[in-house]
Amino acid sequence: MEDVKTEVLVFRTDIVGKSDNENLKQILKDSRIKNWNIDQQDIDHVLRIESNEMSPAEVIEMVTKLGYMCEELPE
Amino acid sequence: MRIRDESKEAAIREKAIEMIVKEGFDGLSMQKLAKAANVSPATIYLYFKNREDLLNQLYNGIDKVFAKETLKDFNPDMHLEEGLWLQWKNRFAYHMKYPQHIHFMEQFRNSPLINHKDIKENIFKQAMGNFFRNAVKRNEMHELPVEVFWAIAYGPLYTLIKFHSAKKSLMGNKFVLTEERMKQAFDAAIKGLKKK
Numbered sequence: 001m002e003d004v005k006t007e008v009l010v011f012r013t014d015i016v017g018k019s020d021n022e023n024l025k026q027i028l029k030d031s032r033i034k035n036w037n038i039d040q041q042d043i044d045h046v047l048r049i050e051s052n053e054m055s056p057a058e059v060i061e062m063v064t065k066l067g068y069m070c071e072e073l074p075e
Numbered sequence: 076m077r078i079r080d081e082s083k084e085a086a087i088r089e090k091a092i093e094m095i096v097k098e099g100f101d102g103l104s105m106q107k108l109a110k111a112a113n114v115s116p117a118t119i120y121l122y123f124k125n126r127e128d129l130l131n132q133l134y135n136g137i138d139k140v141f142a143k144e145t146l147k148d149f150n151p152d153m154h155l156e157e158g159l160w161l162q163w164k165n166r167f168a169y170h171m172k173y174p175q176h177i178h179f180m181e182q183f184r185n186s187p188l189i190n191h192k193d194i195k196e197n198i199f200k201q202a203m204g205n206f207f208r209n210a211v212k213r214n215e216m217h218e219l220p221v222e223v224f225w226a227i228a229y230g231p232l233y234t235l236i237k238f239h240s241a242k243k244s245l246m247g248n249k250f251v252l253t254e255e256r257m258k259q260a261f262d263a264a265i266k267g268l269k270k271k
Contacts, residue, residue, distance in 0.1 A: 005079055010117040039125035042105050048120050073117035 006034050007052050009059055012044040014069040027062050030054075046073065084122045087112045091133055096178040100130070100186065131193040134183050137176045142199040144169045151205035155215040156265050158206055163232050163261055167252070170236050216268045227267050231260040 015024060015038055024047075028036050032053040039046040047070065049059055056072045063070035090112040094103050105126060109116040123129040145165045149158065170177055183189055207224060210216050219227075238244045239252035 008121050010120040037124050039105070039120075041126045044106070044116065046105070046116070046120055046125070048124060073115065073120070075115050075117045 006050040009049040009056050010073045011047040011070050012073050013047045015045050023066055092175050092179050096175050131191055138197050142197045151202045155210040227264055231264050
């Protein structure tokens, strides 16, 4: 049986290094975010967020405020 | 709302295995995989956290099927001859049914990926260990180092499977592995293992 799944939001970013990751850690300490990770091995540096309460626009706003590129990957 | 779809996930997994077998681990990118599986990269991230997670899940998934297929009707308490023969038949059947998976498993095990913390030990290893120890305990066979046991017990099978897959033997003769030929090799192997 499939349990209730959390919504997954996926973004293309230019977050590359460890220090970028640290900056991100600070802002993604958001109670609405269950889990997040960046695929560092991927050319799109994909930011993946598990959250039922955040909209893609909110995530984009948070991340771009830090000066990073962030756009939603179309499905 | 993104909807999870098991058939989509299965298609992504199969395509990924195919790509890795063909081009190696370096040949796999999420973008290429998305194109090959006819989904968007975003869809892949619905099921897998990242490339690393995808690789680990592929291996664990394949390993689960391997254990299920090879342990079919098998019980570690079986007598040596009966249990070993069943292993030969199950393993041959598995090789025929999932040739891609075999390649993938070999590639994976020969890479550092195998040391990842998310790679689980499977029930297959445990069952085989118990089977071996039971046979020794019951005094059915000579007590051999486990590697020597493996070489005698399964080496002949894998050599024959190799010929079968290549459709020819080392001498270049055409070769098809039939149950009769398998049994000939098995009888010789079991003779070498069993105590009189």
